Amino acid sequence: GAGVSQSPSNKVTEKGKDVELRCDPISGHTALYWYRQSLGQGLEFLIYFQGNSAPDKSGLPSDRFSAERTGGSVSTLTIQRTQQEDSAVYLCASSLAAAVITNEQFFGPGTRLTVL
Amino acid sequence: LAKTTQPISMDSYEGQEVNITCSHNNIATNDYITWYQQFPSQGPRFIIQGYKTKVTNEVASLFIPADRKSSTLSLPRVSLSDTAVYYCLVGSRSSNDYKLSFGAGTTVTVRA
Numbered sequence: 001g002a003g004v005s006q007s008p009s010n011k012v013t014e015k016g017k018d019v020e021l022r023c024d025p026i027s028g029h030t031a032l033y034w035y036r037q038s039l040g041q042g043l044e045f046l047i048y049f050q051g052n053s054a055p056d057k058s059g060l061p062s063d064r065f066s067a068e069r070t071g072g073s074v075s076t077l078t079i080q081r082t083q084q085e086d087s088a089v090y091l092c093a094s095s096l097a098a099a100v101i102t103n104e105q106f107f108g109p110g111t112r113l114t115v116l
Numbered sequence: 117l118a119k120t121t122q123p124i125s126m127d128s129y130e131g132q133e134v135n136i137t138c139s140h141n142n143i144a145t146n147d148y149i150t151w152y153q154q155f156p157s158q159g160p161r162f163i164i165q166g167y168k169t170k171v172t173n174e175v176a177s178l179f180i181p182a183d184r185k186s187s188t189l190s191l192p193r194v195s196l197s198d199t200a201v202y203y204c205l206v207g208s209r210s211s212n213d214y215k216l217s218f219g220a221g222t223t224v225t226v227r228a
Contacts, residue, residue: 012137035216042203042218043160059215091159093216105216107159 004108012114013082021077021111025094032075033105034067036093043091049075050097079082083114089113120204123224134191136222138204141185149180149187151217152203160203160218164189191224199226 005024013019025032033047044061049069064082069075079086086100089112093105121139128134132165140149152160164171166178166187177190191198201221 029180034214040220042220043216045217048215056215093159104162104165106158107161108158110159 004092004094004106006090006108006111010112010114012116014116015084016081018078018080019082019113021079021090021092021113023075023077023092023094023108025073025075025092026106027073027108028096029094030072030097031095032069032076033093033095034075036061037091037110039088039090045109046077046090075095079113082113084115087113087115099114120206120219121221122202122204122219124220125225127225127227128194129227130195131193133226134194134198135205136189136191136224136227137186137200138189139186140204140206143184143206144208146208147185147206148208150205150207151176151178151189152205152216154201154203156200163202182190194226196223196226196228198224200224212222 001011002103004026007022011019030050030051036046037043047054047067048056052069053070064080067077085098089110090108091107093107095105148165150165151163153163154160164173164176164178166180168180168184171178201223203218203221205216212223
């Protein structure tokens with residue numbers, strides 16, 4: 001596709017439910033990133049993939065958060081037993097590689113998660 | 117990543133030039149300065165990157181003084197569609213520096 005896509009665009013769930021957020025990176029991009037953005041705040045790094053492996057999971061807020069990437073393409077961010085503080089916009093980005101000339105990351109439109 | 121400081125918000129009018137200054141006093145020798153733009157309900161978008169002096173592209177110009185402790189993003193003749201949050205980031209172009217550290221950014225509001 002032309003850009004990074006994410007689904008769903010909006011997700012409303014009840015506290016305690018599990019949710020899955022999907023990211024389709026730009027074709028050929030080997031690096032993939034997940035960030036979280038709370039209202040009016042900057043971006044909070046969550047996890048980084050190089051290919052299918054995640055060398056850095058240091059940003060995941062708790063063990064309720066997990067992510068995987070298959071086939072060096074699609075990635076899924078799963079939040080188990082959601083809490084109200086998980087409400088935020090979850091952004092996915094991809095880049096040609098971790099070490100690129102500009103480190104330019106291409107962002108998707110995000111998934112707005114609301115936990116009631 | 118080097119800490120950056122930029123104004124919380126700026127107001128402007130259509131056709132004016134907007135200059136946003138970012139302070140990064142502890143920038144390292146191999147750090148570059150990068151600016152991203154974020155429109156409402158969208159992910160951030162890379163605008164421009166520079167190391168020293170001046171960089172210009174079709175969107176903006178980036179001015180970096182000799183001491184590199186600050187930088188200024190210049191948006192020429194802004195329009196209503198330039199209303200967005202602008203983020204200043206400082207970091208090295210290496211595989212170990214992939215975590216983009218966005219602060220709160222500068223909210224630029226362009227009025228008619």
